[in-house]
Amino acid sequence: MASANVLLLPEPGSGHLMSLIEAGKRLLAHGGDGLTVTVLIVRPATPESASEVDSHVRRVAASASGLGIRFHHLPAVDPPTDCAGNLQEFKSRYMQLHAPHVRVAVAELGAAALVIDFFATAVIDVAHEFAVPTYVYFTSTAALLALTLRLPALAVDSDASDDGAVEVPGMPPVPAGSVPGFLGDKESPNYAWFVYHGRRFMDADGIIINTVDALEPGLLAAIAGGQCVPGRRAPPLYPIGPVIDHAVEASNEPCVRWLDAQPRASVVFLCFGSLGWFDRAKAHEVAAGLERSGHRFLWTLRGPPAAGSRHPTDANLDELLPEGFLERTEGRGLVWPTRAPQKEILAHAAVGCFVTHCGWNSTLESMWHGVPLVPWPLYAEQHLNAFELVSVVGVAVAMEVDRERDNFVEAAELERALRRVMCGGSEEEGAMAREKAMKMKAACRRAVEEGGSSHAALQRLRHAIRSGTTTCNGAAPPKETTS
Numbered sequence: 424m425a426s427a428n429v430l431l432l433p434e435p436g437s438g439h440l441m442s443l444i445e446a447g448k449r450l451l452a453h454g455g456d457g458l459t460v461t462v463l464i465v466r467p468a469t470p471e472s473a474s475e476v477d478s479h480v481r482r483v484a485a486s487a488s489g490l491g492i493r494f495h496h497l498p499a500v501d502p503p504t505d506c507a508g509n510l511q512e513f514k515s516r517y518m519q520l521h522a523p524h525v526r527v528a529v530a531e532l533g534a535a536a537l538v539i540d541f542f543a544t545a546v547i548d549v550a551h552e553f554a555v556p557t558y559v560y561f562t563s564t565a566a567l568l569a570l571t572l573r574l575p576a577l578a579v580d581s582d583a584s585d586d587g588a589v590e591v592p593g594m595p596p597v598p599a600g601s602v603p604g605f606l607g608d609k610e611s612p613n614y615a616w617f618v619y620h621g622r623r624f625m626d627a628d629g630i631i632i633n634t635v636d637a638l639e640p641g642l643l644a645a646i647a648g649g650q651c652v653p654g655r656r657a658p659p660l661y662p663i664g665p666v667i668d669h670a671v672e673a674s675n676e677p678c679v680r681w682l683d684a685q686p687r688a689s690v691v692f693l694c695f696g697s698l699g700w701f702d703r704a705k706a707h708e709v710a711a712g713l714e715r716s717g718h719r720f721l722w723t724l725r726g727p728p729a730a731g732s733r734h735p736t737d738a739n740l741d742e743l744l745p746e747g748f749l750e751r752t753e754g755r756g757l758v759w760p761t762r763a764p765q766k767e768i769l770a771h772a773a774v775g776c777f778v779t780h781c782g783w784n785s786t787l788e789s790m791w792h793g794v795p796l797v798p799w800p801l802y803a804e805q806h807l808n809a810f811e812l813v814s815v816v817g818v819a820v821a822m823e824v825d826r827e828r829d830n831f832v833e834a835a836e837l838e839r840a841l842r843r844v845m846c847g848g849s850e851e852e853g854a855m856a857r858e859k860a861m862k863m864k865a866a867c868r869r870a871v872e873e874g875g876s877s878h879a880a881l882q883r884l885r886h887a888i889r890s891g892t893t894t895c896n897g898a899a900p901p902k903e904t905t906s
């Protein structure tokens with residue numbers, strides 16, 4: 424059987440890039456049904472992101488060399504300069520600007536299928552020129568996918584209720600405070616781009632999603648059953664998650680070794696993704712909440728980005744923490760001022776709960792290890808994820824996060840949530856979250872085994888790629904950016 428090359432086009436943010444590369448590794452597993460995978464690397468717009476991407480790619484290239492995954496660097500493109508503050512617009516336009524280079528890559532490398540990041544839907548037209556089937560890779564929840572598919576209809580005919588709650592098929596109404604910021608303002612270019620992406624998803628030959636049947640059954644059924652786009656069925660869905668790197672490496676990082684000395688399920692772990700950082704006021708509240716809760720903790724604390732950057736800096740603990748905090752909590756707490764080996768930490772038996780920004784990769788990593796969550800959403804779609812984790816999945820204990828005050832959380836609120844999620848079993852909400860987290864751990868692990876739902880979805884996907892049919896529909900991107 425001749426091999427069929429699958430081109431992957433990730434958006435270069437690490438939460439997206441790593442996930443799509445991991446999905447590529449899954450495609451190639453168990454012989455890969457004669458597929459080969461080439462990852463088209465988009466040069467990130469800032470030097471620090473570029474060095475992060477380079478180091479990811481080097482690491483993956485070394486560890487996946489046996490699988491035959493290849494990397495192809497696309498030529499650099501000047502990033503758009505007129506969408507300051509509009510991250511989703513920026514990512515969408517940046518990916519759109521790469522379309523000519525993707526065209527060259529498809530022509531030169533050949534492609535049995537193109538798997539694109541959800542910010543790259545403008546590139547679907549290139550695939551159609553070559554009659555190459557296109558699959559969207561959705562790195563987030565079925566809830567966000569359902570909302571995005573629903574968006575073109577909502578944009579014209581809002582069905583938000585008086586209190587601003589939004590109806591999403593397959594889940595309870597999403598309160599206004601949990602709607603992602605970029606979908607809350609119809610005038611914003613971010614909104615226009617998501618309306619466009621929602622439309623374009625319907626033009627794809629399939630949507631691969633990093634979730635698990637057992638985790639979002641109602642939402643996946645609603646999408647597959649055509650409840651999101653009136654009168655039209657969504658393309659076939661492939662829930663192949665959790666697409667996370669399951670390998671846990673022995674880590675000699677002192678923060679992991681520190682955990683070795685802590686009792687089982689006794690440590691509160693706090694970490695806030697690639698871009699989460701805290702100023703002094705927020706850090707003081709966290710410190711007070713942790714101190715008053717009496718629990719052990721491992722806190723990844725990052726400081727404000729340098730001017731012109733979005734990436735957090737290593738924290739200056741003298742500046743950010745209250746005086747005497749480190750001395751008072753010595754022995755029961757550790758503040759880690761730089762990027763932490765999160766996967767290894769969540770896998771450690773000493774970790775009892777995870778205070779997280781609810782990035783979807785972090786959330787899946789936590790569920791993979793059965794660790795209950797305390798959501799502290801900060802940016803992107805994280806408020807929606809937090810709502811779903813508390814109100815639908817049930818693996819998390821909620822905190823009051825004040826969006827009007829830049830997602831501020833009072834110390835007393837953190838203390839209350841930690842007591843609930845960590846206590847020995849009496850607090851009903853915490854006990855349920857802990858139990859549900861263990862159930863989700865079992866469900867996630869079952870899903871990726873032979874005969875499991877994600878394993879089966881992956882096989883269906885390989886088969887669909889090998890059989891190579893395409894639907895070839897079309898839609899124009901938001902007007903102001905077509906030039």
Ligand SMILES: O=c1ccn([C@@H]2O[C@H](COP(=O)(O)OP(=O)(O)O[C@H]3O[C@H](CO)[C@@H](O)[C@H](O)[C@H]3O)[C@@H](O)[C@H]2O)c(=O)[nH]1
Pocket residue numbers: 436437438439562563694695696697698723761762763764765766781782783784785786788802803804805
């Ligand atoms: O100190 C750290 C911080 C992060 N990580 C890892 O970095 C990844 C972070 O991914 P994620 O939790 O998804 O957060 P973001 O990087 O912020 O991801 C972006 O992409 C996700 C997938 O679309 C969205 O859910 C998020 O909201 C969006 O911000 C995870 O694998 C973490 O284990 C570490 O290892 N150490």
